[in-house]
Amino acid sequence: MEYHVPVLLEECIDGLIWDEKGTYVDVTFGGGGHSARILESLKGGVLYGVDQDSDAAKNIDQFKSNRSFKFIAGNFRHLSKYLRMEGVREVHGILGDLGVSSHQFDTADRGFSIRFDGELDMRMDKSEGMSAKDVLNTYAEDKLVHMFSMYGEVKNAKTLAREICRFRIEKKFDTTTDLKESAWKVAPKGYEMKYLAQVFQAIRIEVNDEMGALRDLLQQAEKLLVKGGRLVIISYHSLEDRLVKDYMNAGNFAGIIKKDLYGNDQKPFQLLTRKPVLPSEEEYARNTRSRSAKLRIAVKR
Numbered sequence: 001m002e003y004h005v006p007v008l009l010e011e012c013i014d015g016l017i018w019d020e021k022g023t024y025v026d027v028t029f030g031g032g033g034h035s036a037r038i039l040e041s042l043k044g045g046v047l048y049g050v051d052q053d054s055d056a057a058k059n060i061d062q063f064k065s066n067r068s069f070k071f072i073a074g075n076f077r078h079l080s081k082y083l084r085m086e087g088v089r090e091v092h093g094i095l096g097d098l099g100v101s102s103h104q105f106d107t108a109d110r111g112f113s114i115r116f117d118g119e120l121d122m123r124m125d126k127s128e129g130m131s132a133k134d135v136l137n138t139y140a141e142d143k144l145v146h147m148f149s150m151y152g153e154v155k156n157a158k159t160l161a162r163e164i165c166r167f168r169i170e171k172k173f174d175t176t177t178d179l180k181e182s183a184w185k186v187a188p189k190g191y192e193m194k195y196l197a198q199v200f201q202a203i204r205i206e207v208n209d210e211m212g213a214l215r216d217l218l219q220q221a222e223k224l225l226v227k228g229g230r231l232v233i234i235s236y237h238s239l240e241d242r243l244v245k246d247y248m249n250a251g252n253f254a255g256i257i258k259k260d261l262y263g264n265d266q267k268p269f270q271l272l273t274r275k276p277v278l279p280s281e282e283e284y285a286r287n288t289r290s291r292s293a294k295l296r297i298a299v300k301r
């Protein structure tokens with residue numbers, strides 16, 4: 001099975017590469033689909049590929065003989081530090097294709113998918129932090145409510161959190177089936193699968209602190225990019241997209257553009273995409289996983 005089919009590939013490359021001798025970073029290397037096309041577009045430039053999943057590191061063989069490429073194993077929230085260790089202080093473009101890869105989704109024992117029975121893990125980096133079952137077995141009820149309503153937009157988050165606390169008195173959460181059985185009981189009738197997807201998404205975002213990592217990445221991108229440098233981000237749900245849009249538009253997460261004494265906008269980026277770029281009908285038909293993708297591109301001022 002294919003590791004991952006890259007989404008909005010040409011659109012990302014067109015937005016990202018403006019100096020073929022430049023230094024670029026693909027902060028979500030995954031199967032290396034975007035990285036391969038970036039490398040094809042460079043003439044004398046350098047690409048760093050970052051991923052926190054040790055499975056992604058197995059895909060670097062395709063670039064073994066390419067001296068323009070270097071893989072960095074780690075979380076992109078530490079991007080500045082990793083680049084500093086490579087002697088790099090500024091870059092020409094940063095690409096982030098957020099969320100999980102098809103490989104992570106399709107591997108039962110990673111616990112990301114409602115389709116399989118597997119260990120309830122959901123960590124992209126299996127050496128770090130709490131797994132999904134740790135979260136479900138230990139979080140206080142109000143913390144569960146916050147997680148489900150914030151990250152899954154689950155309407156009956158209180159009922160679900162109560163059901164989870166009830167379940168874990170009798171039996172600890174261990175597998176995706178435990179979670180599915182528990183959540184199914186309080187799912188709206190006729191919408192069970194959609195509901196489970198929201199519940200799984202919320203836990204995955206929490207386990208991997210996806211919003212925190214994205215905030216850290218955006219703030220570091222502002223400092224790392226040279227004038228004219230490109231920030232290219234594909235997001236897959238509205239919370240991520242709002243952060244990206246507000247930061248690209250205003251340089252802060254409130255989305256409010258500050259002015260200097262003379263009334264000039266003080267913002268680090270200029271958005272190149274007024275509206276997000278979406279996959280074409282053709283891409284969607286070919287790759288249904290591109291469904292919720294939204295691409296935004298900004299240039300450093």
Ligand SMILES: C[S@@+](CC[C@H](N)C(=O)[O-])C[C@H]1O[C@@H](n2cnc3c(N)ncnc32)[C@H](O)[C@@H]1O
Pocket residue numbers: 004005006007027028029030031032033034035050051052053056074075076077097098099100101102124213
């Ligand atoms: C949607 S996939 C990217 C696929 C890739 N563009 C390709 O063409 O194959 C997202 C990848 O980013 C990685 N990832 C997500 N969040 C990360 C983070 N905070 N730090 C490093 N890697 C991360 C995941 O492990 C996953 O492999």
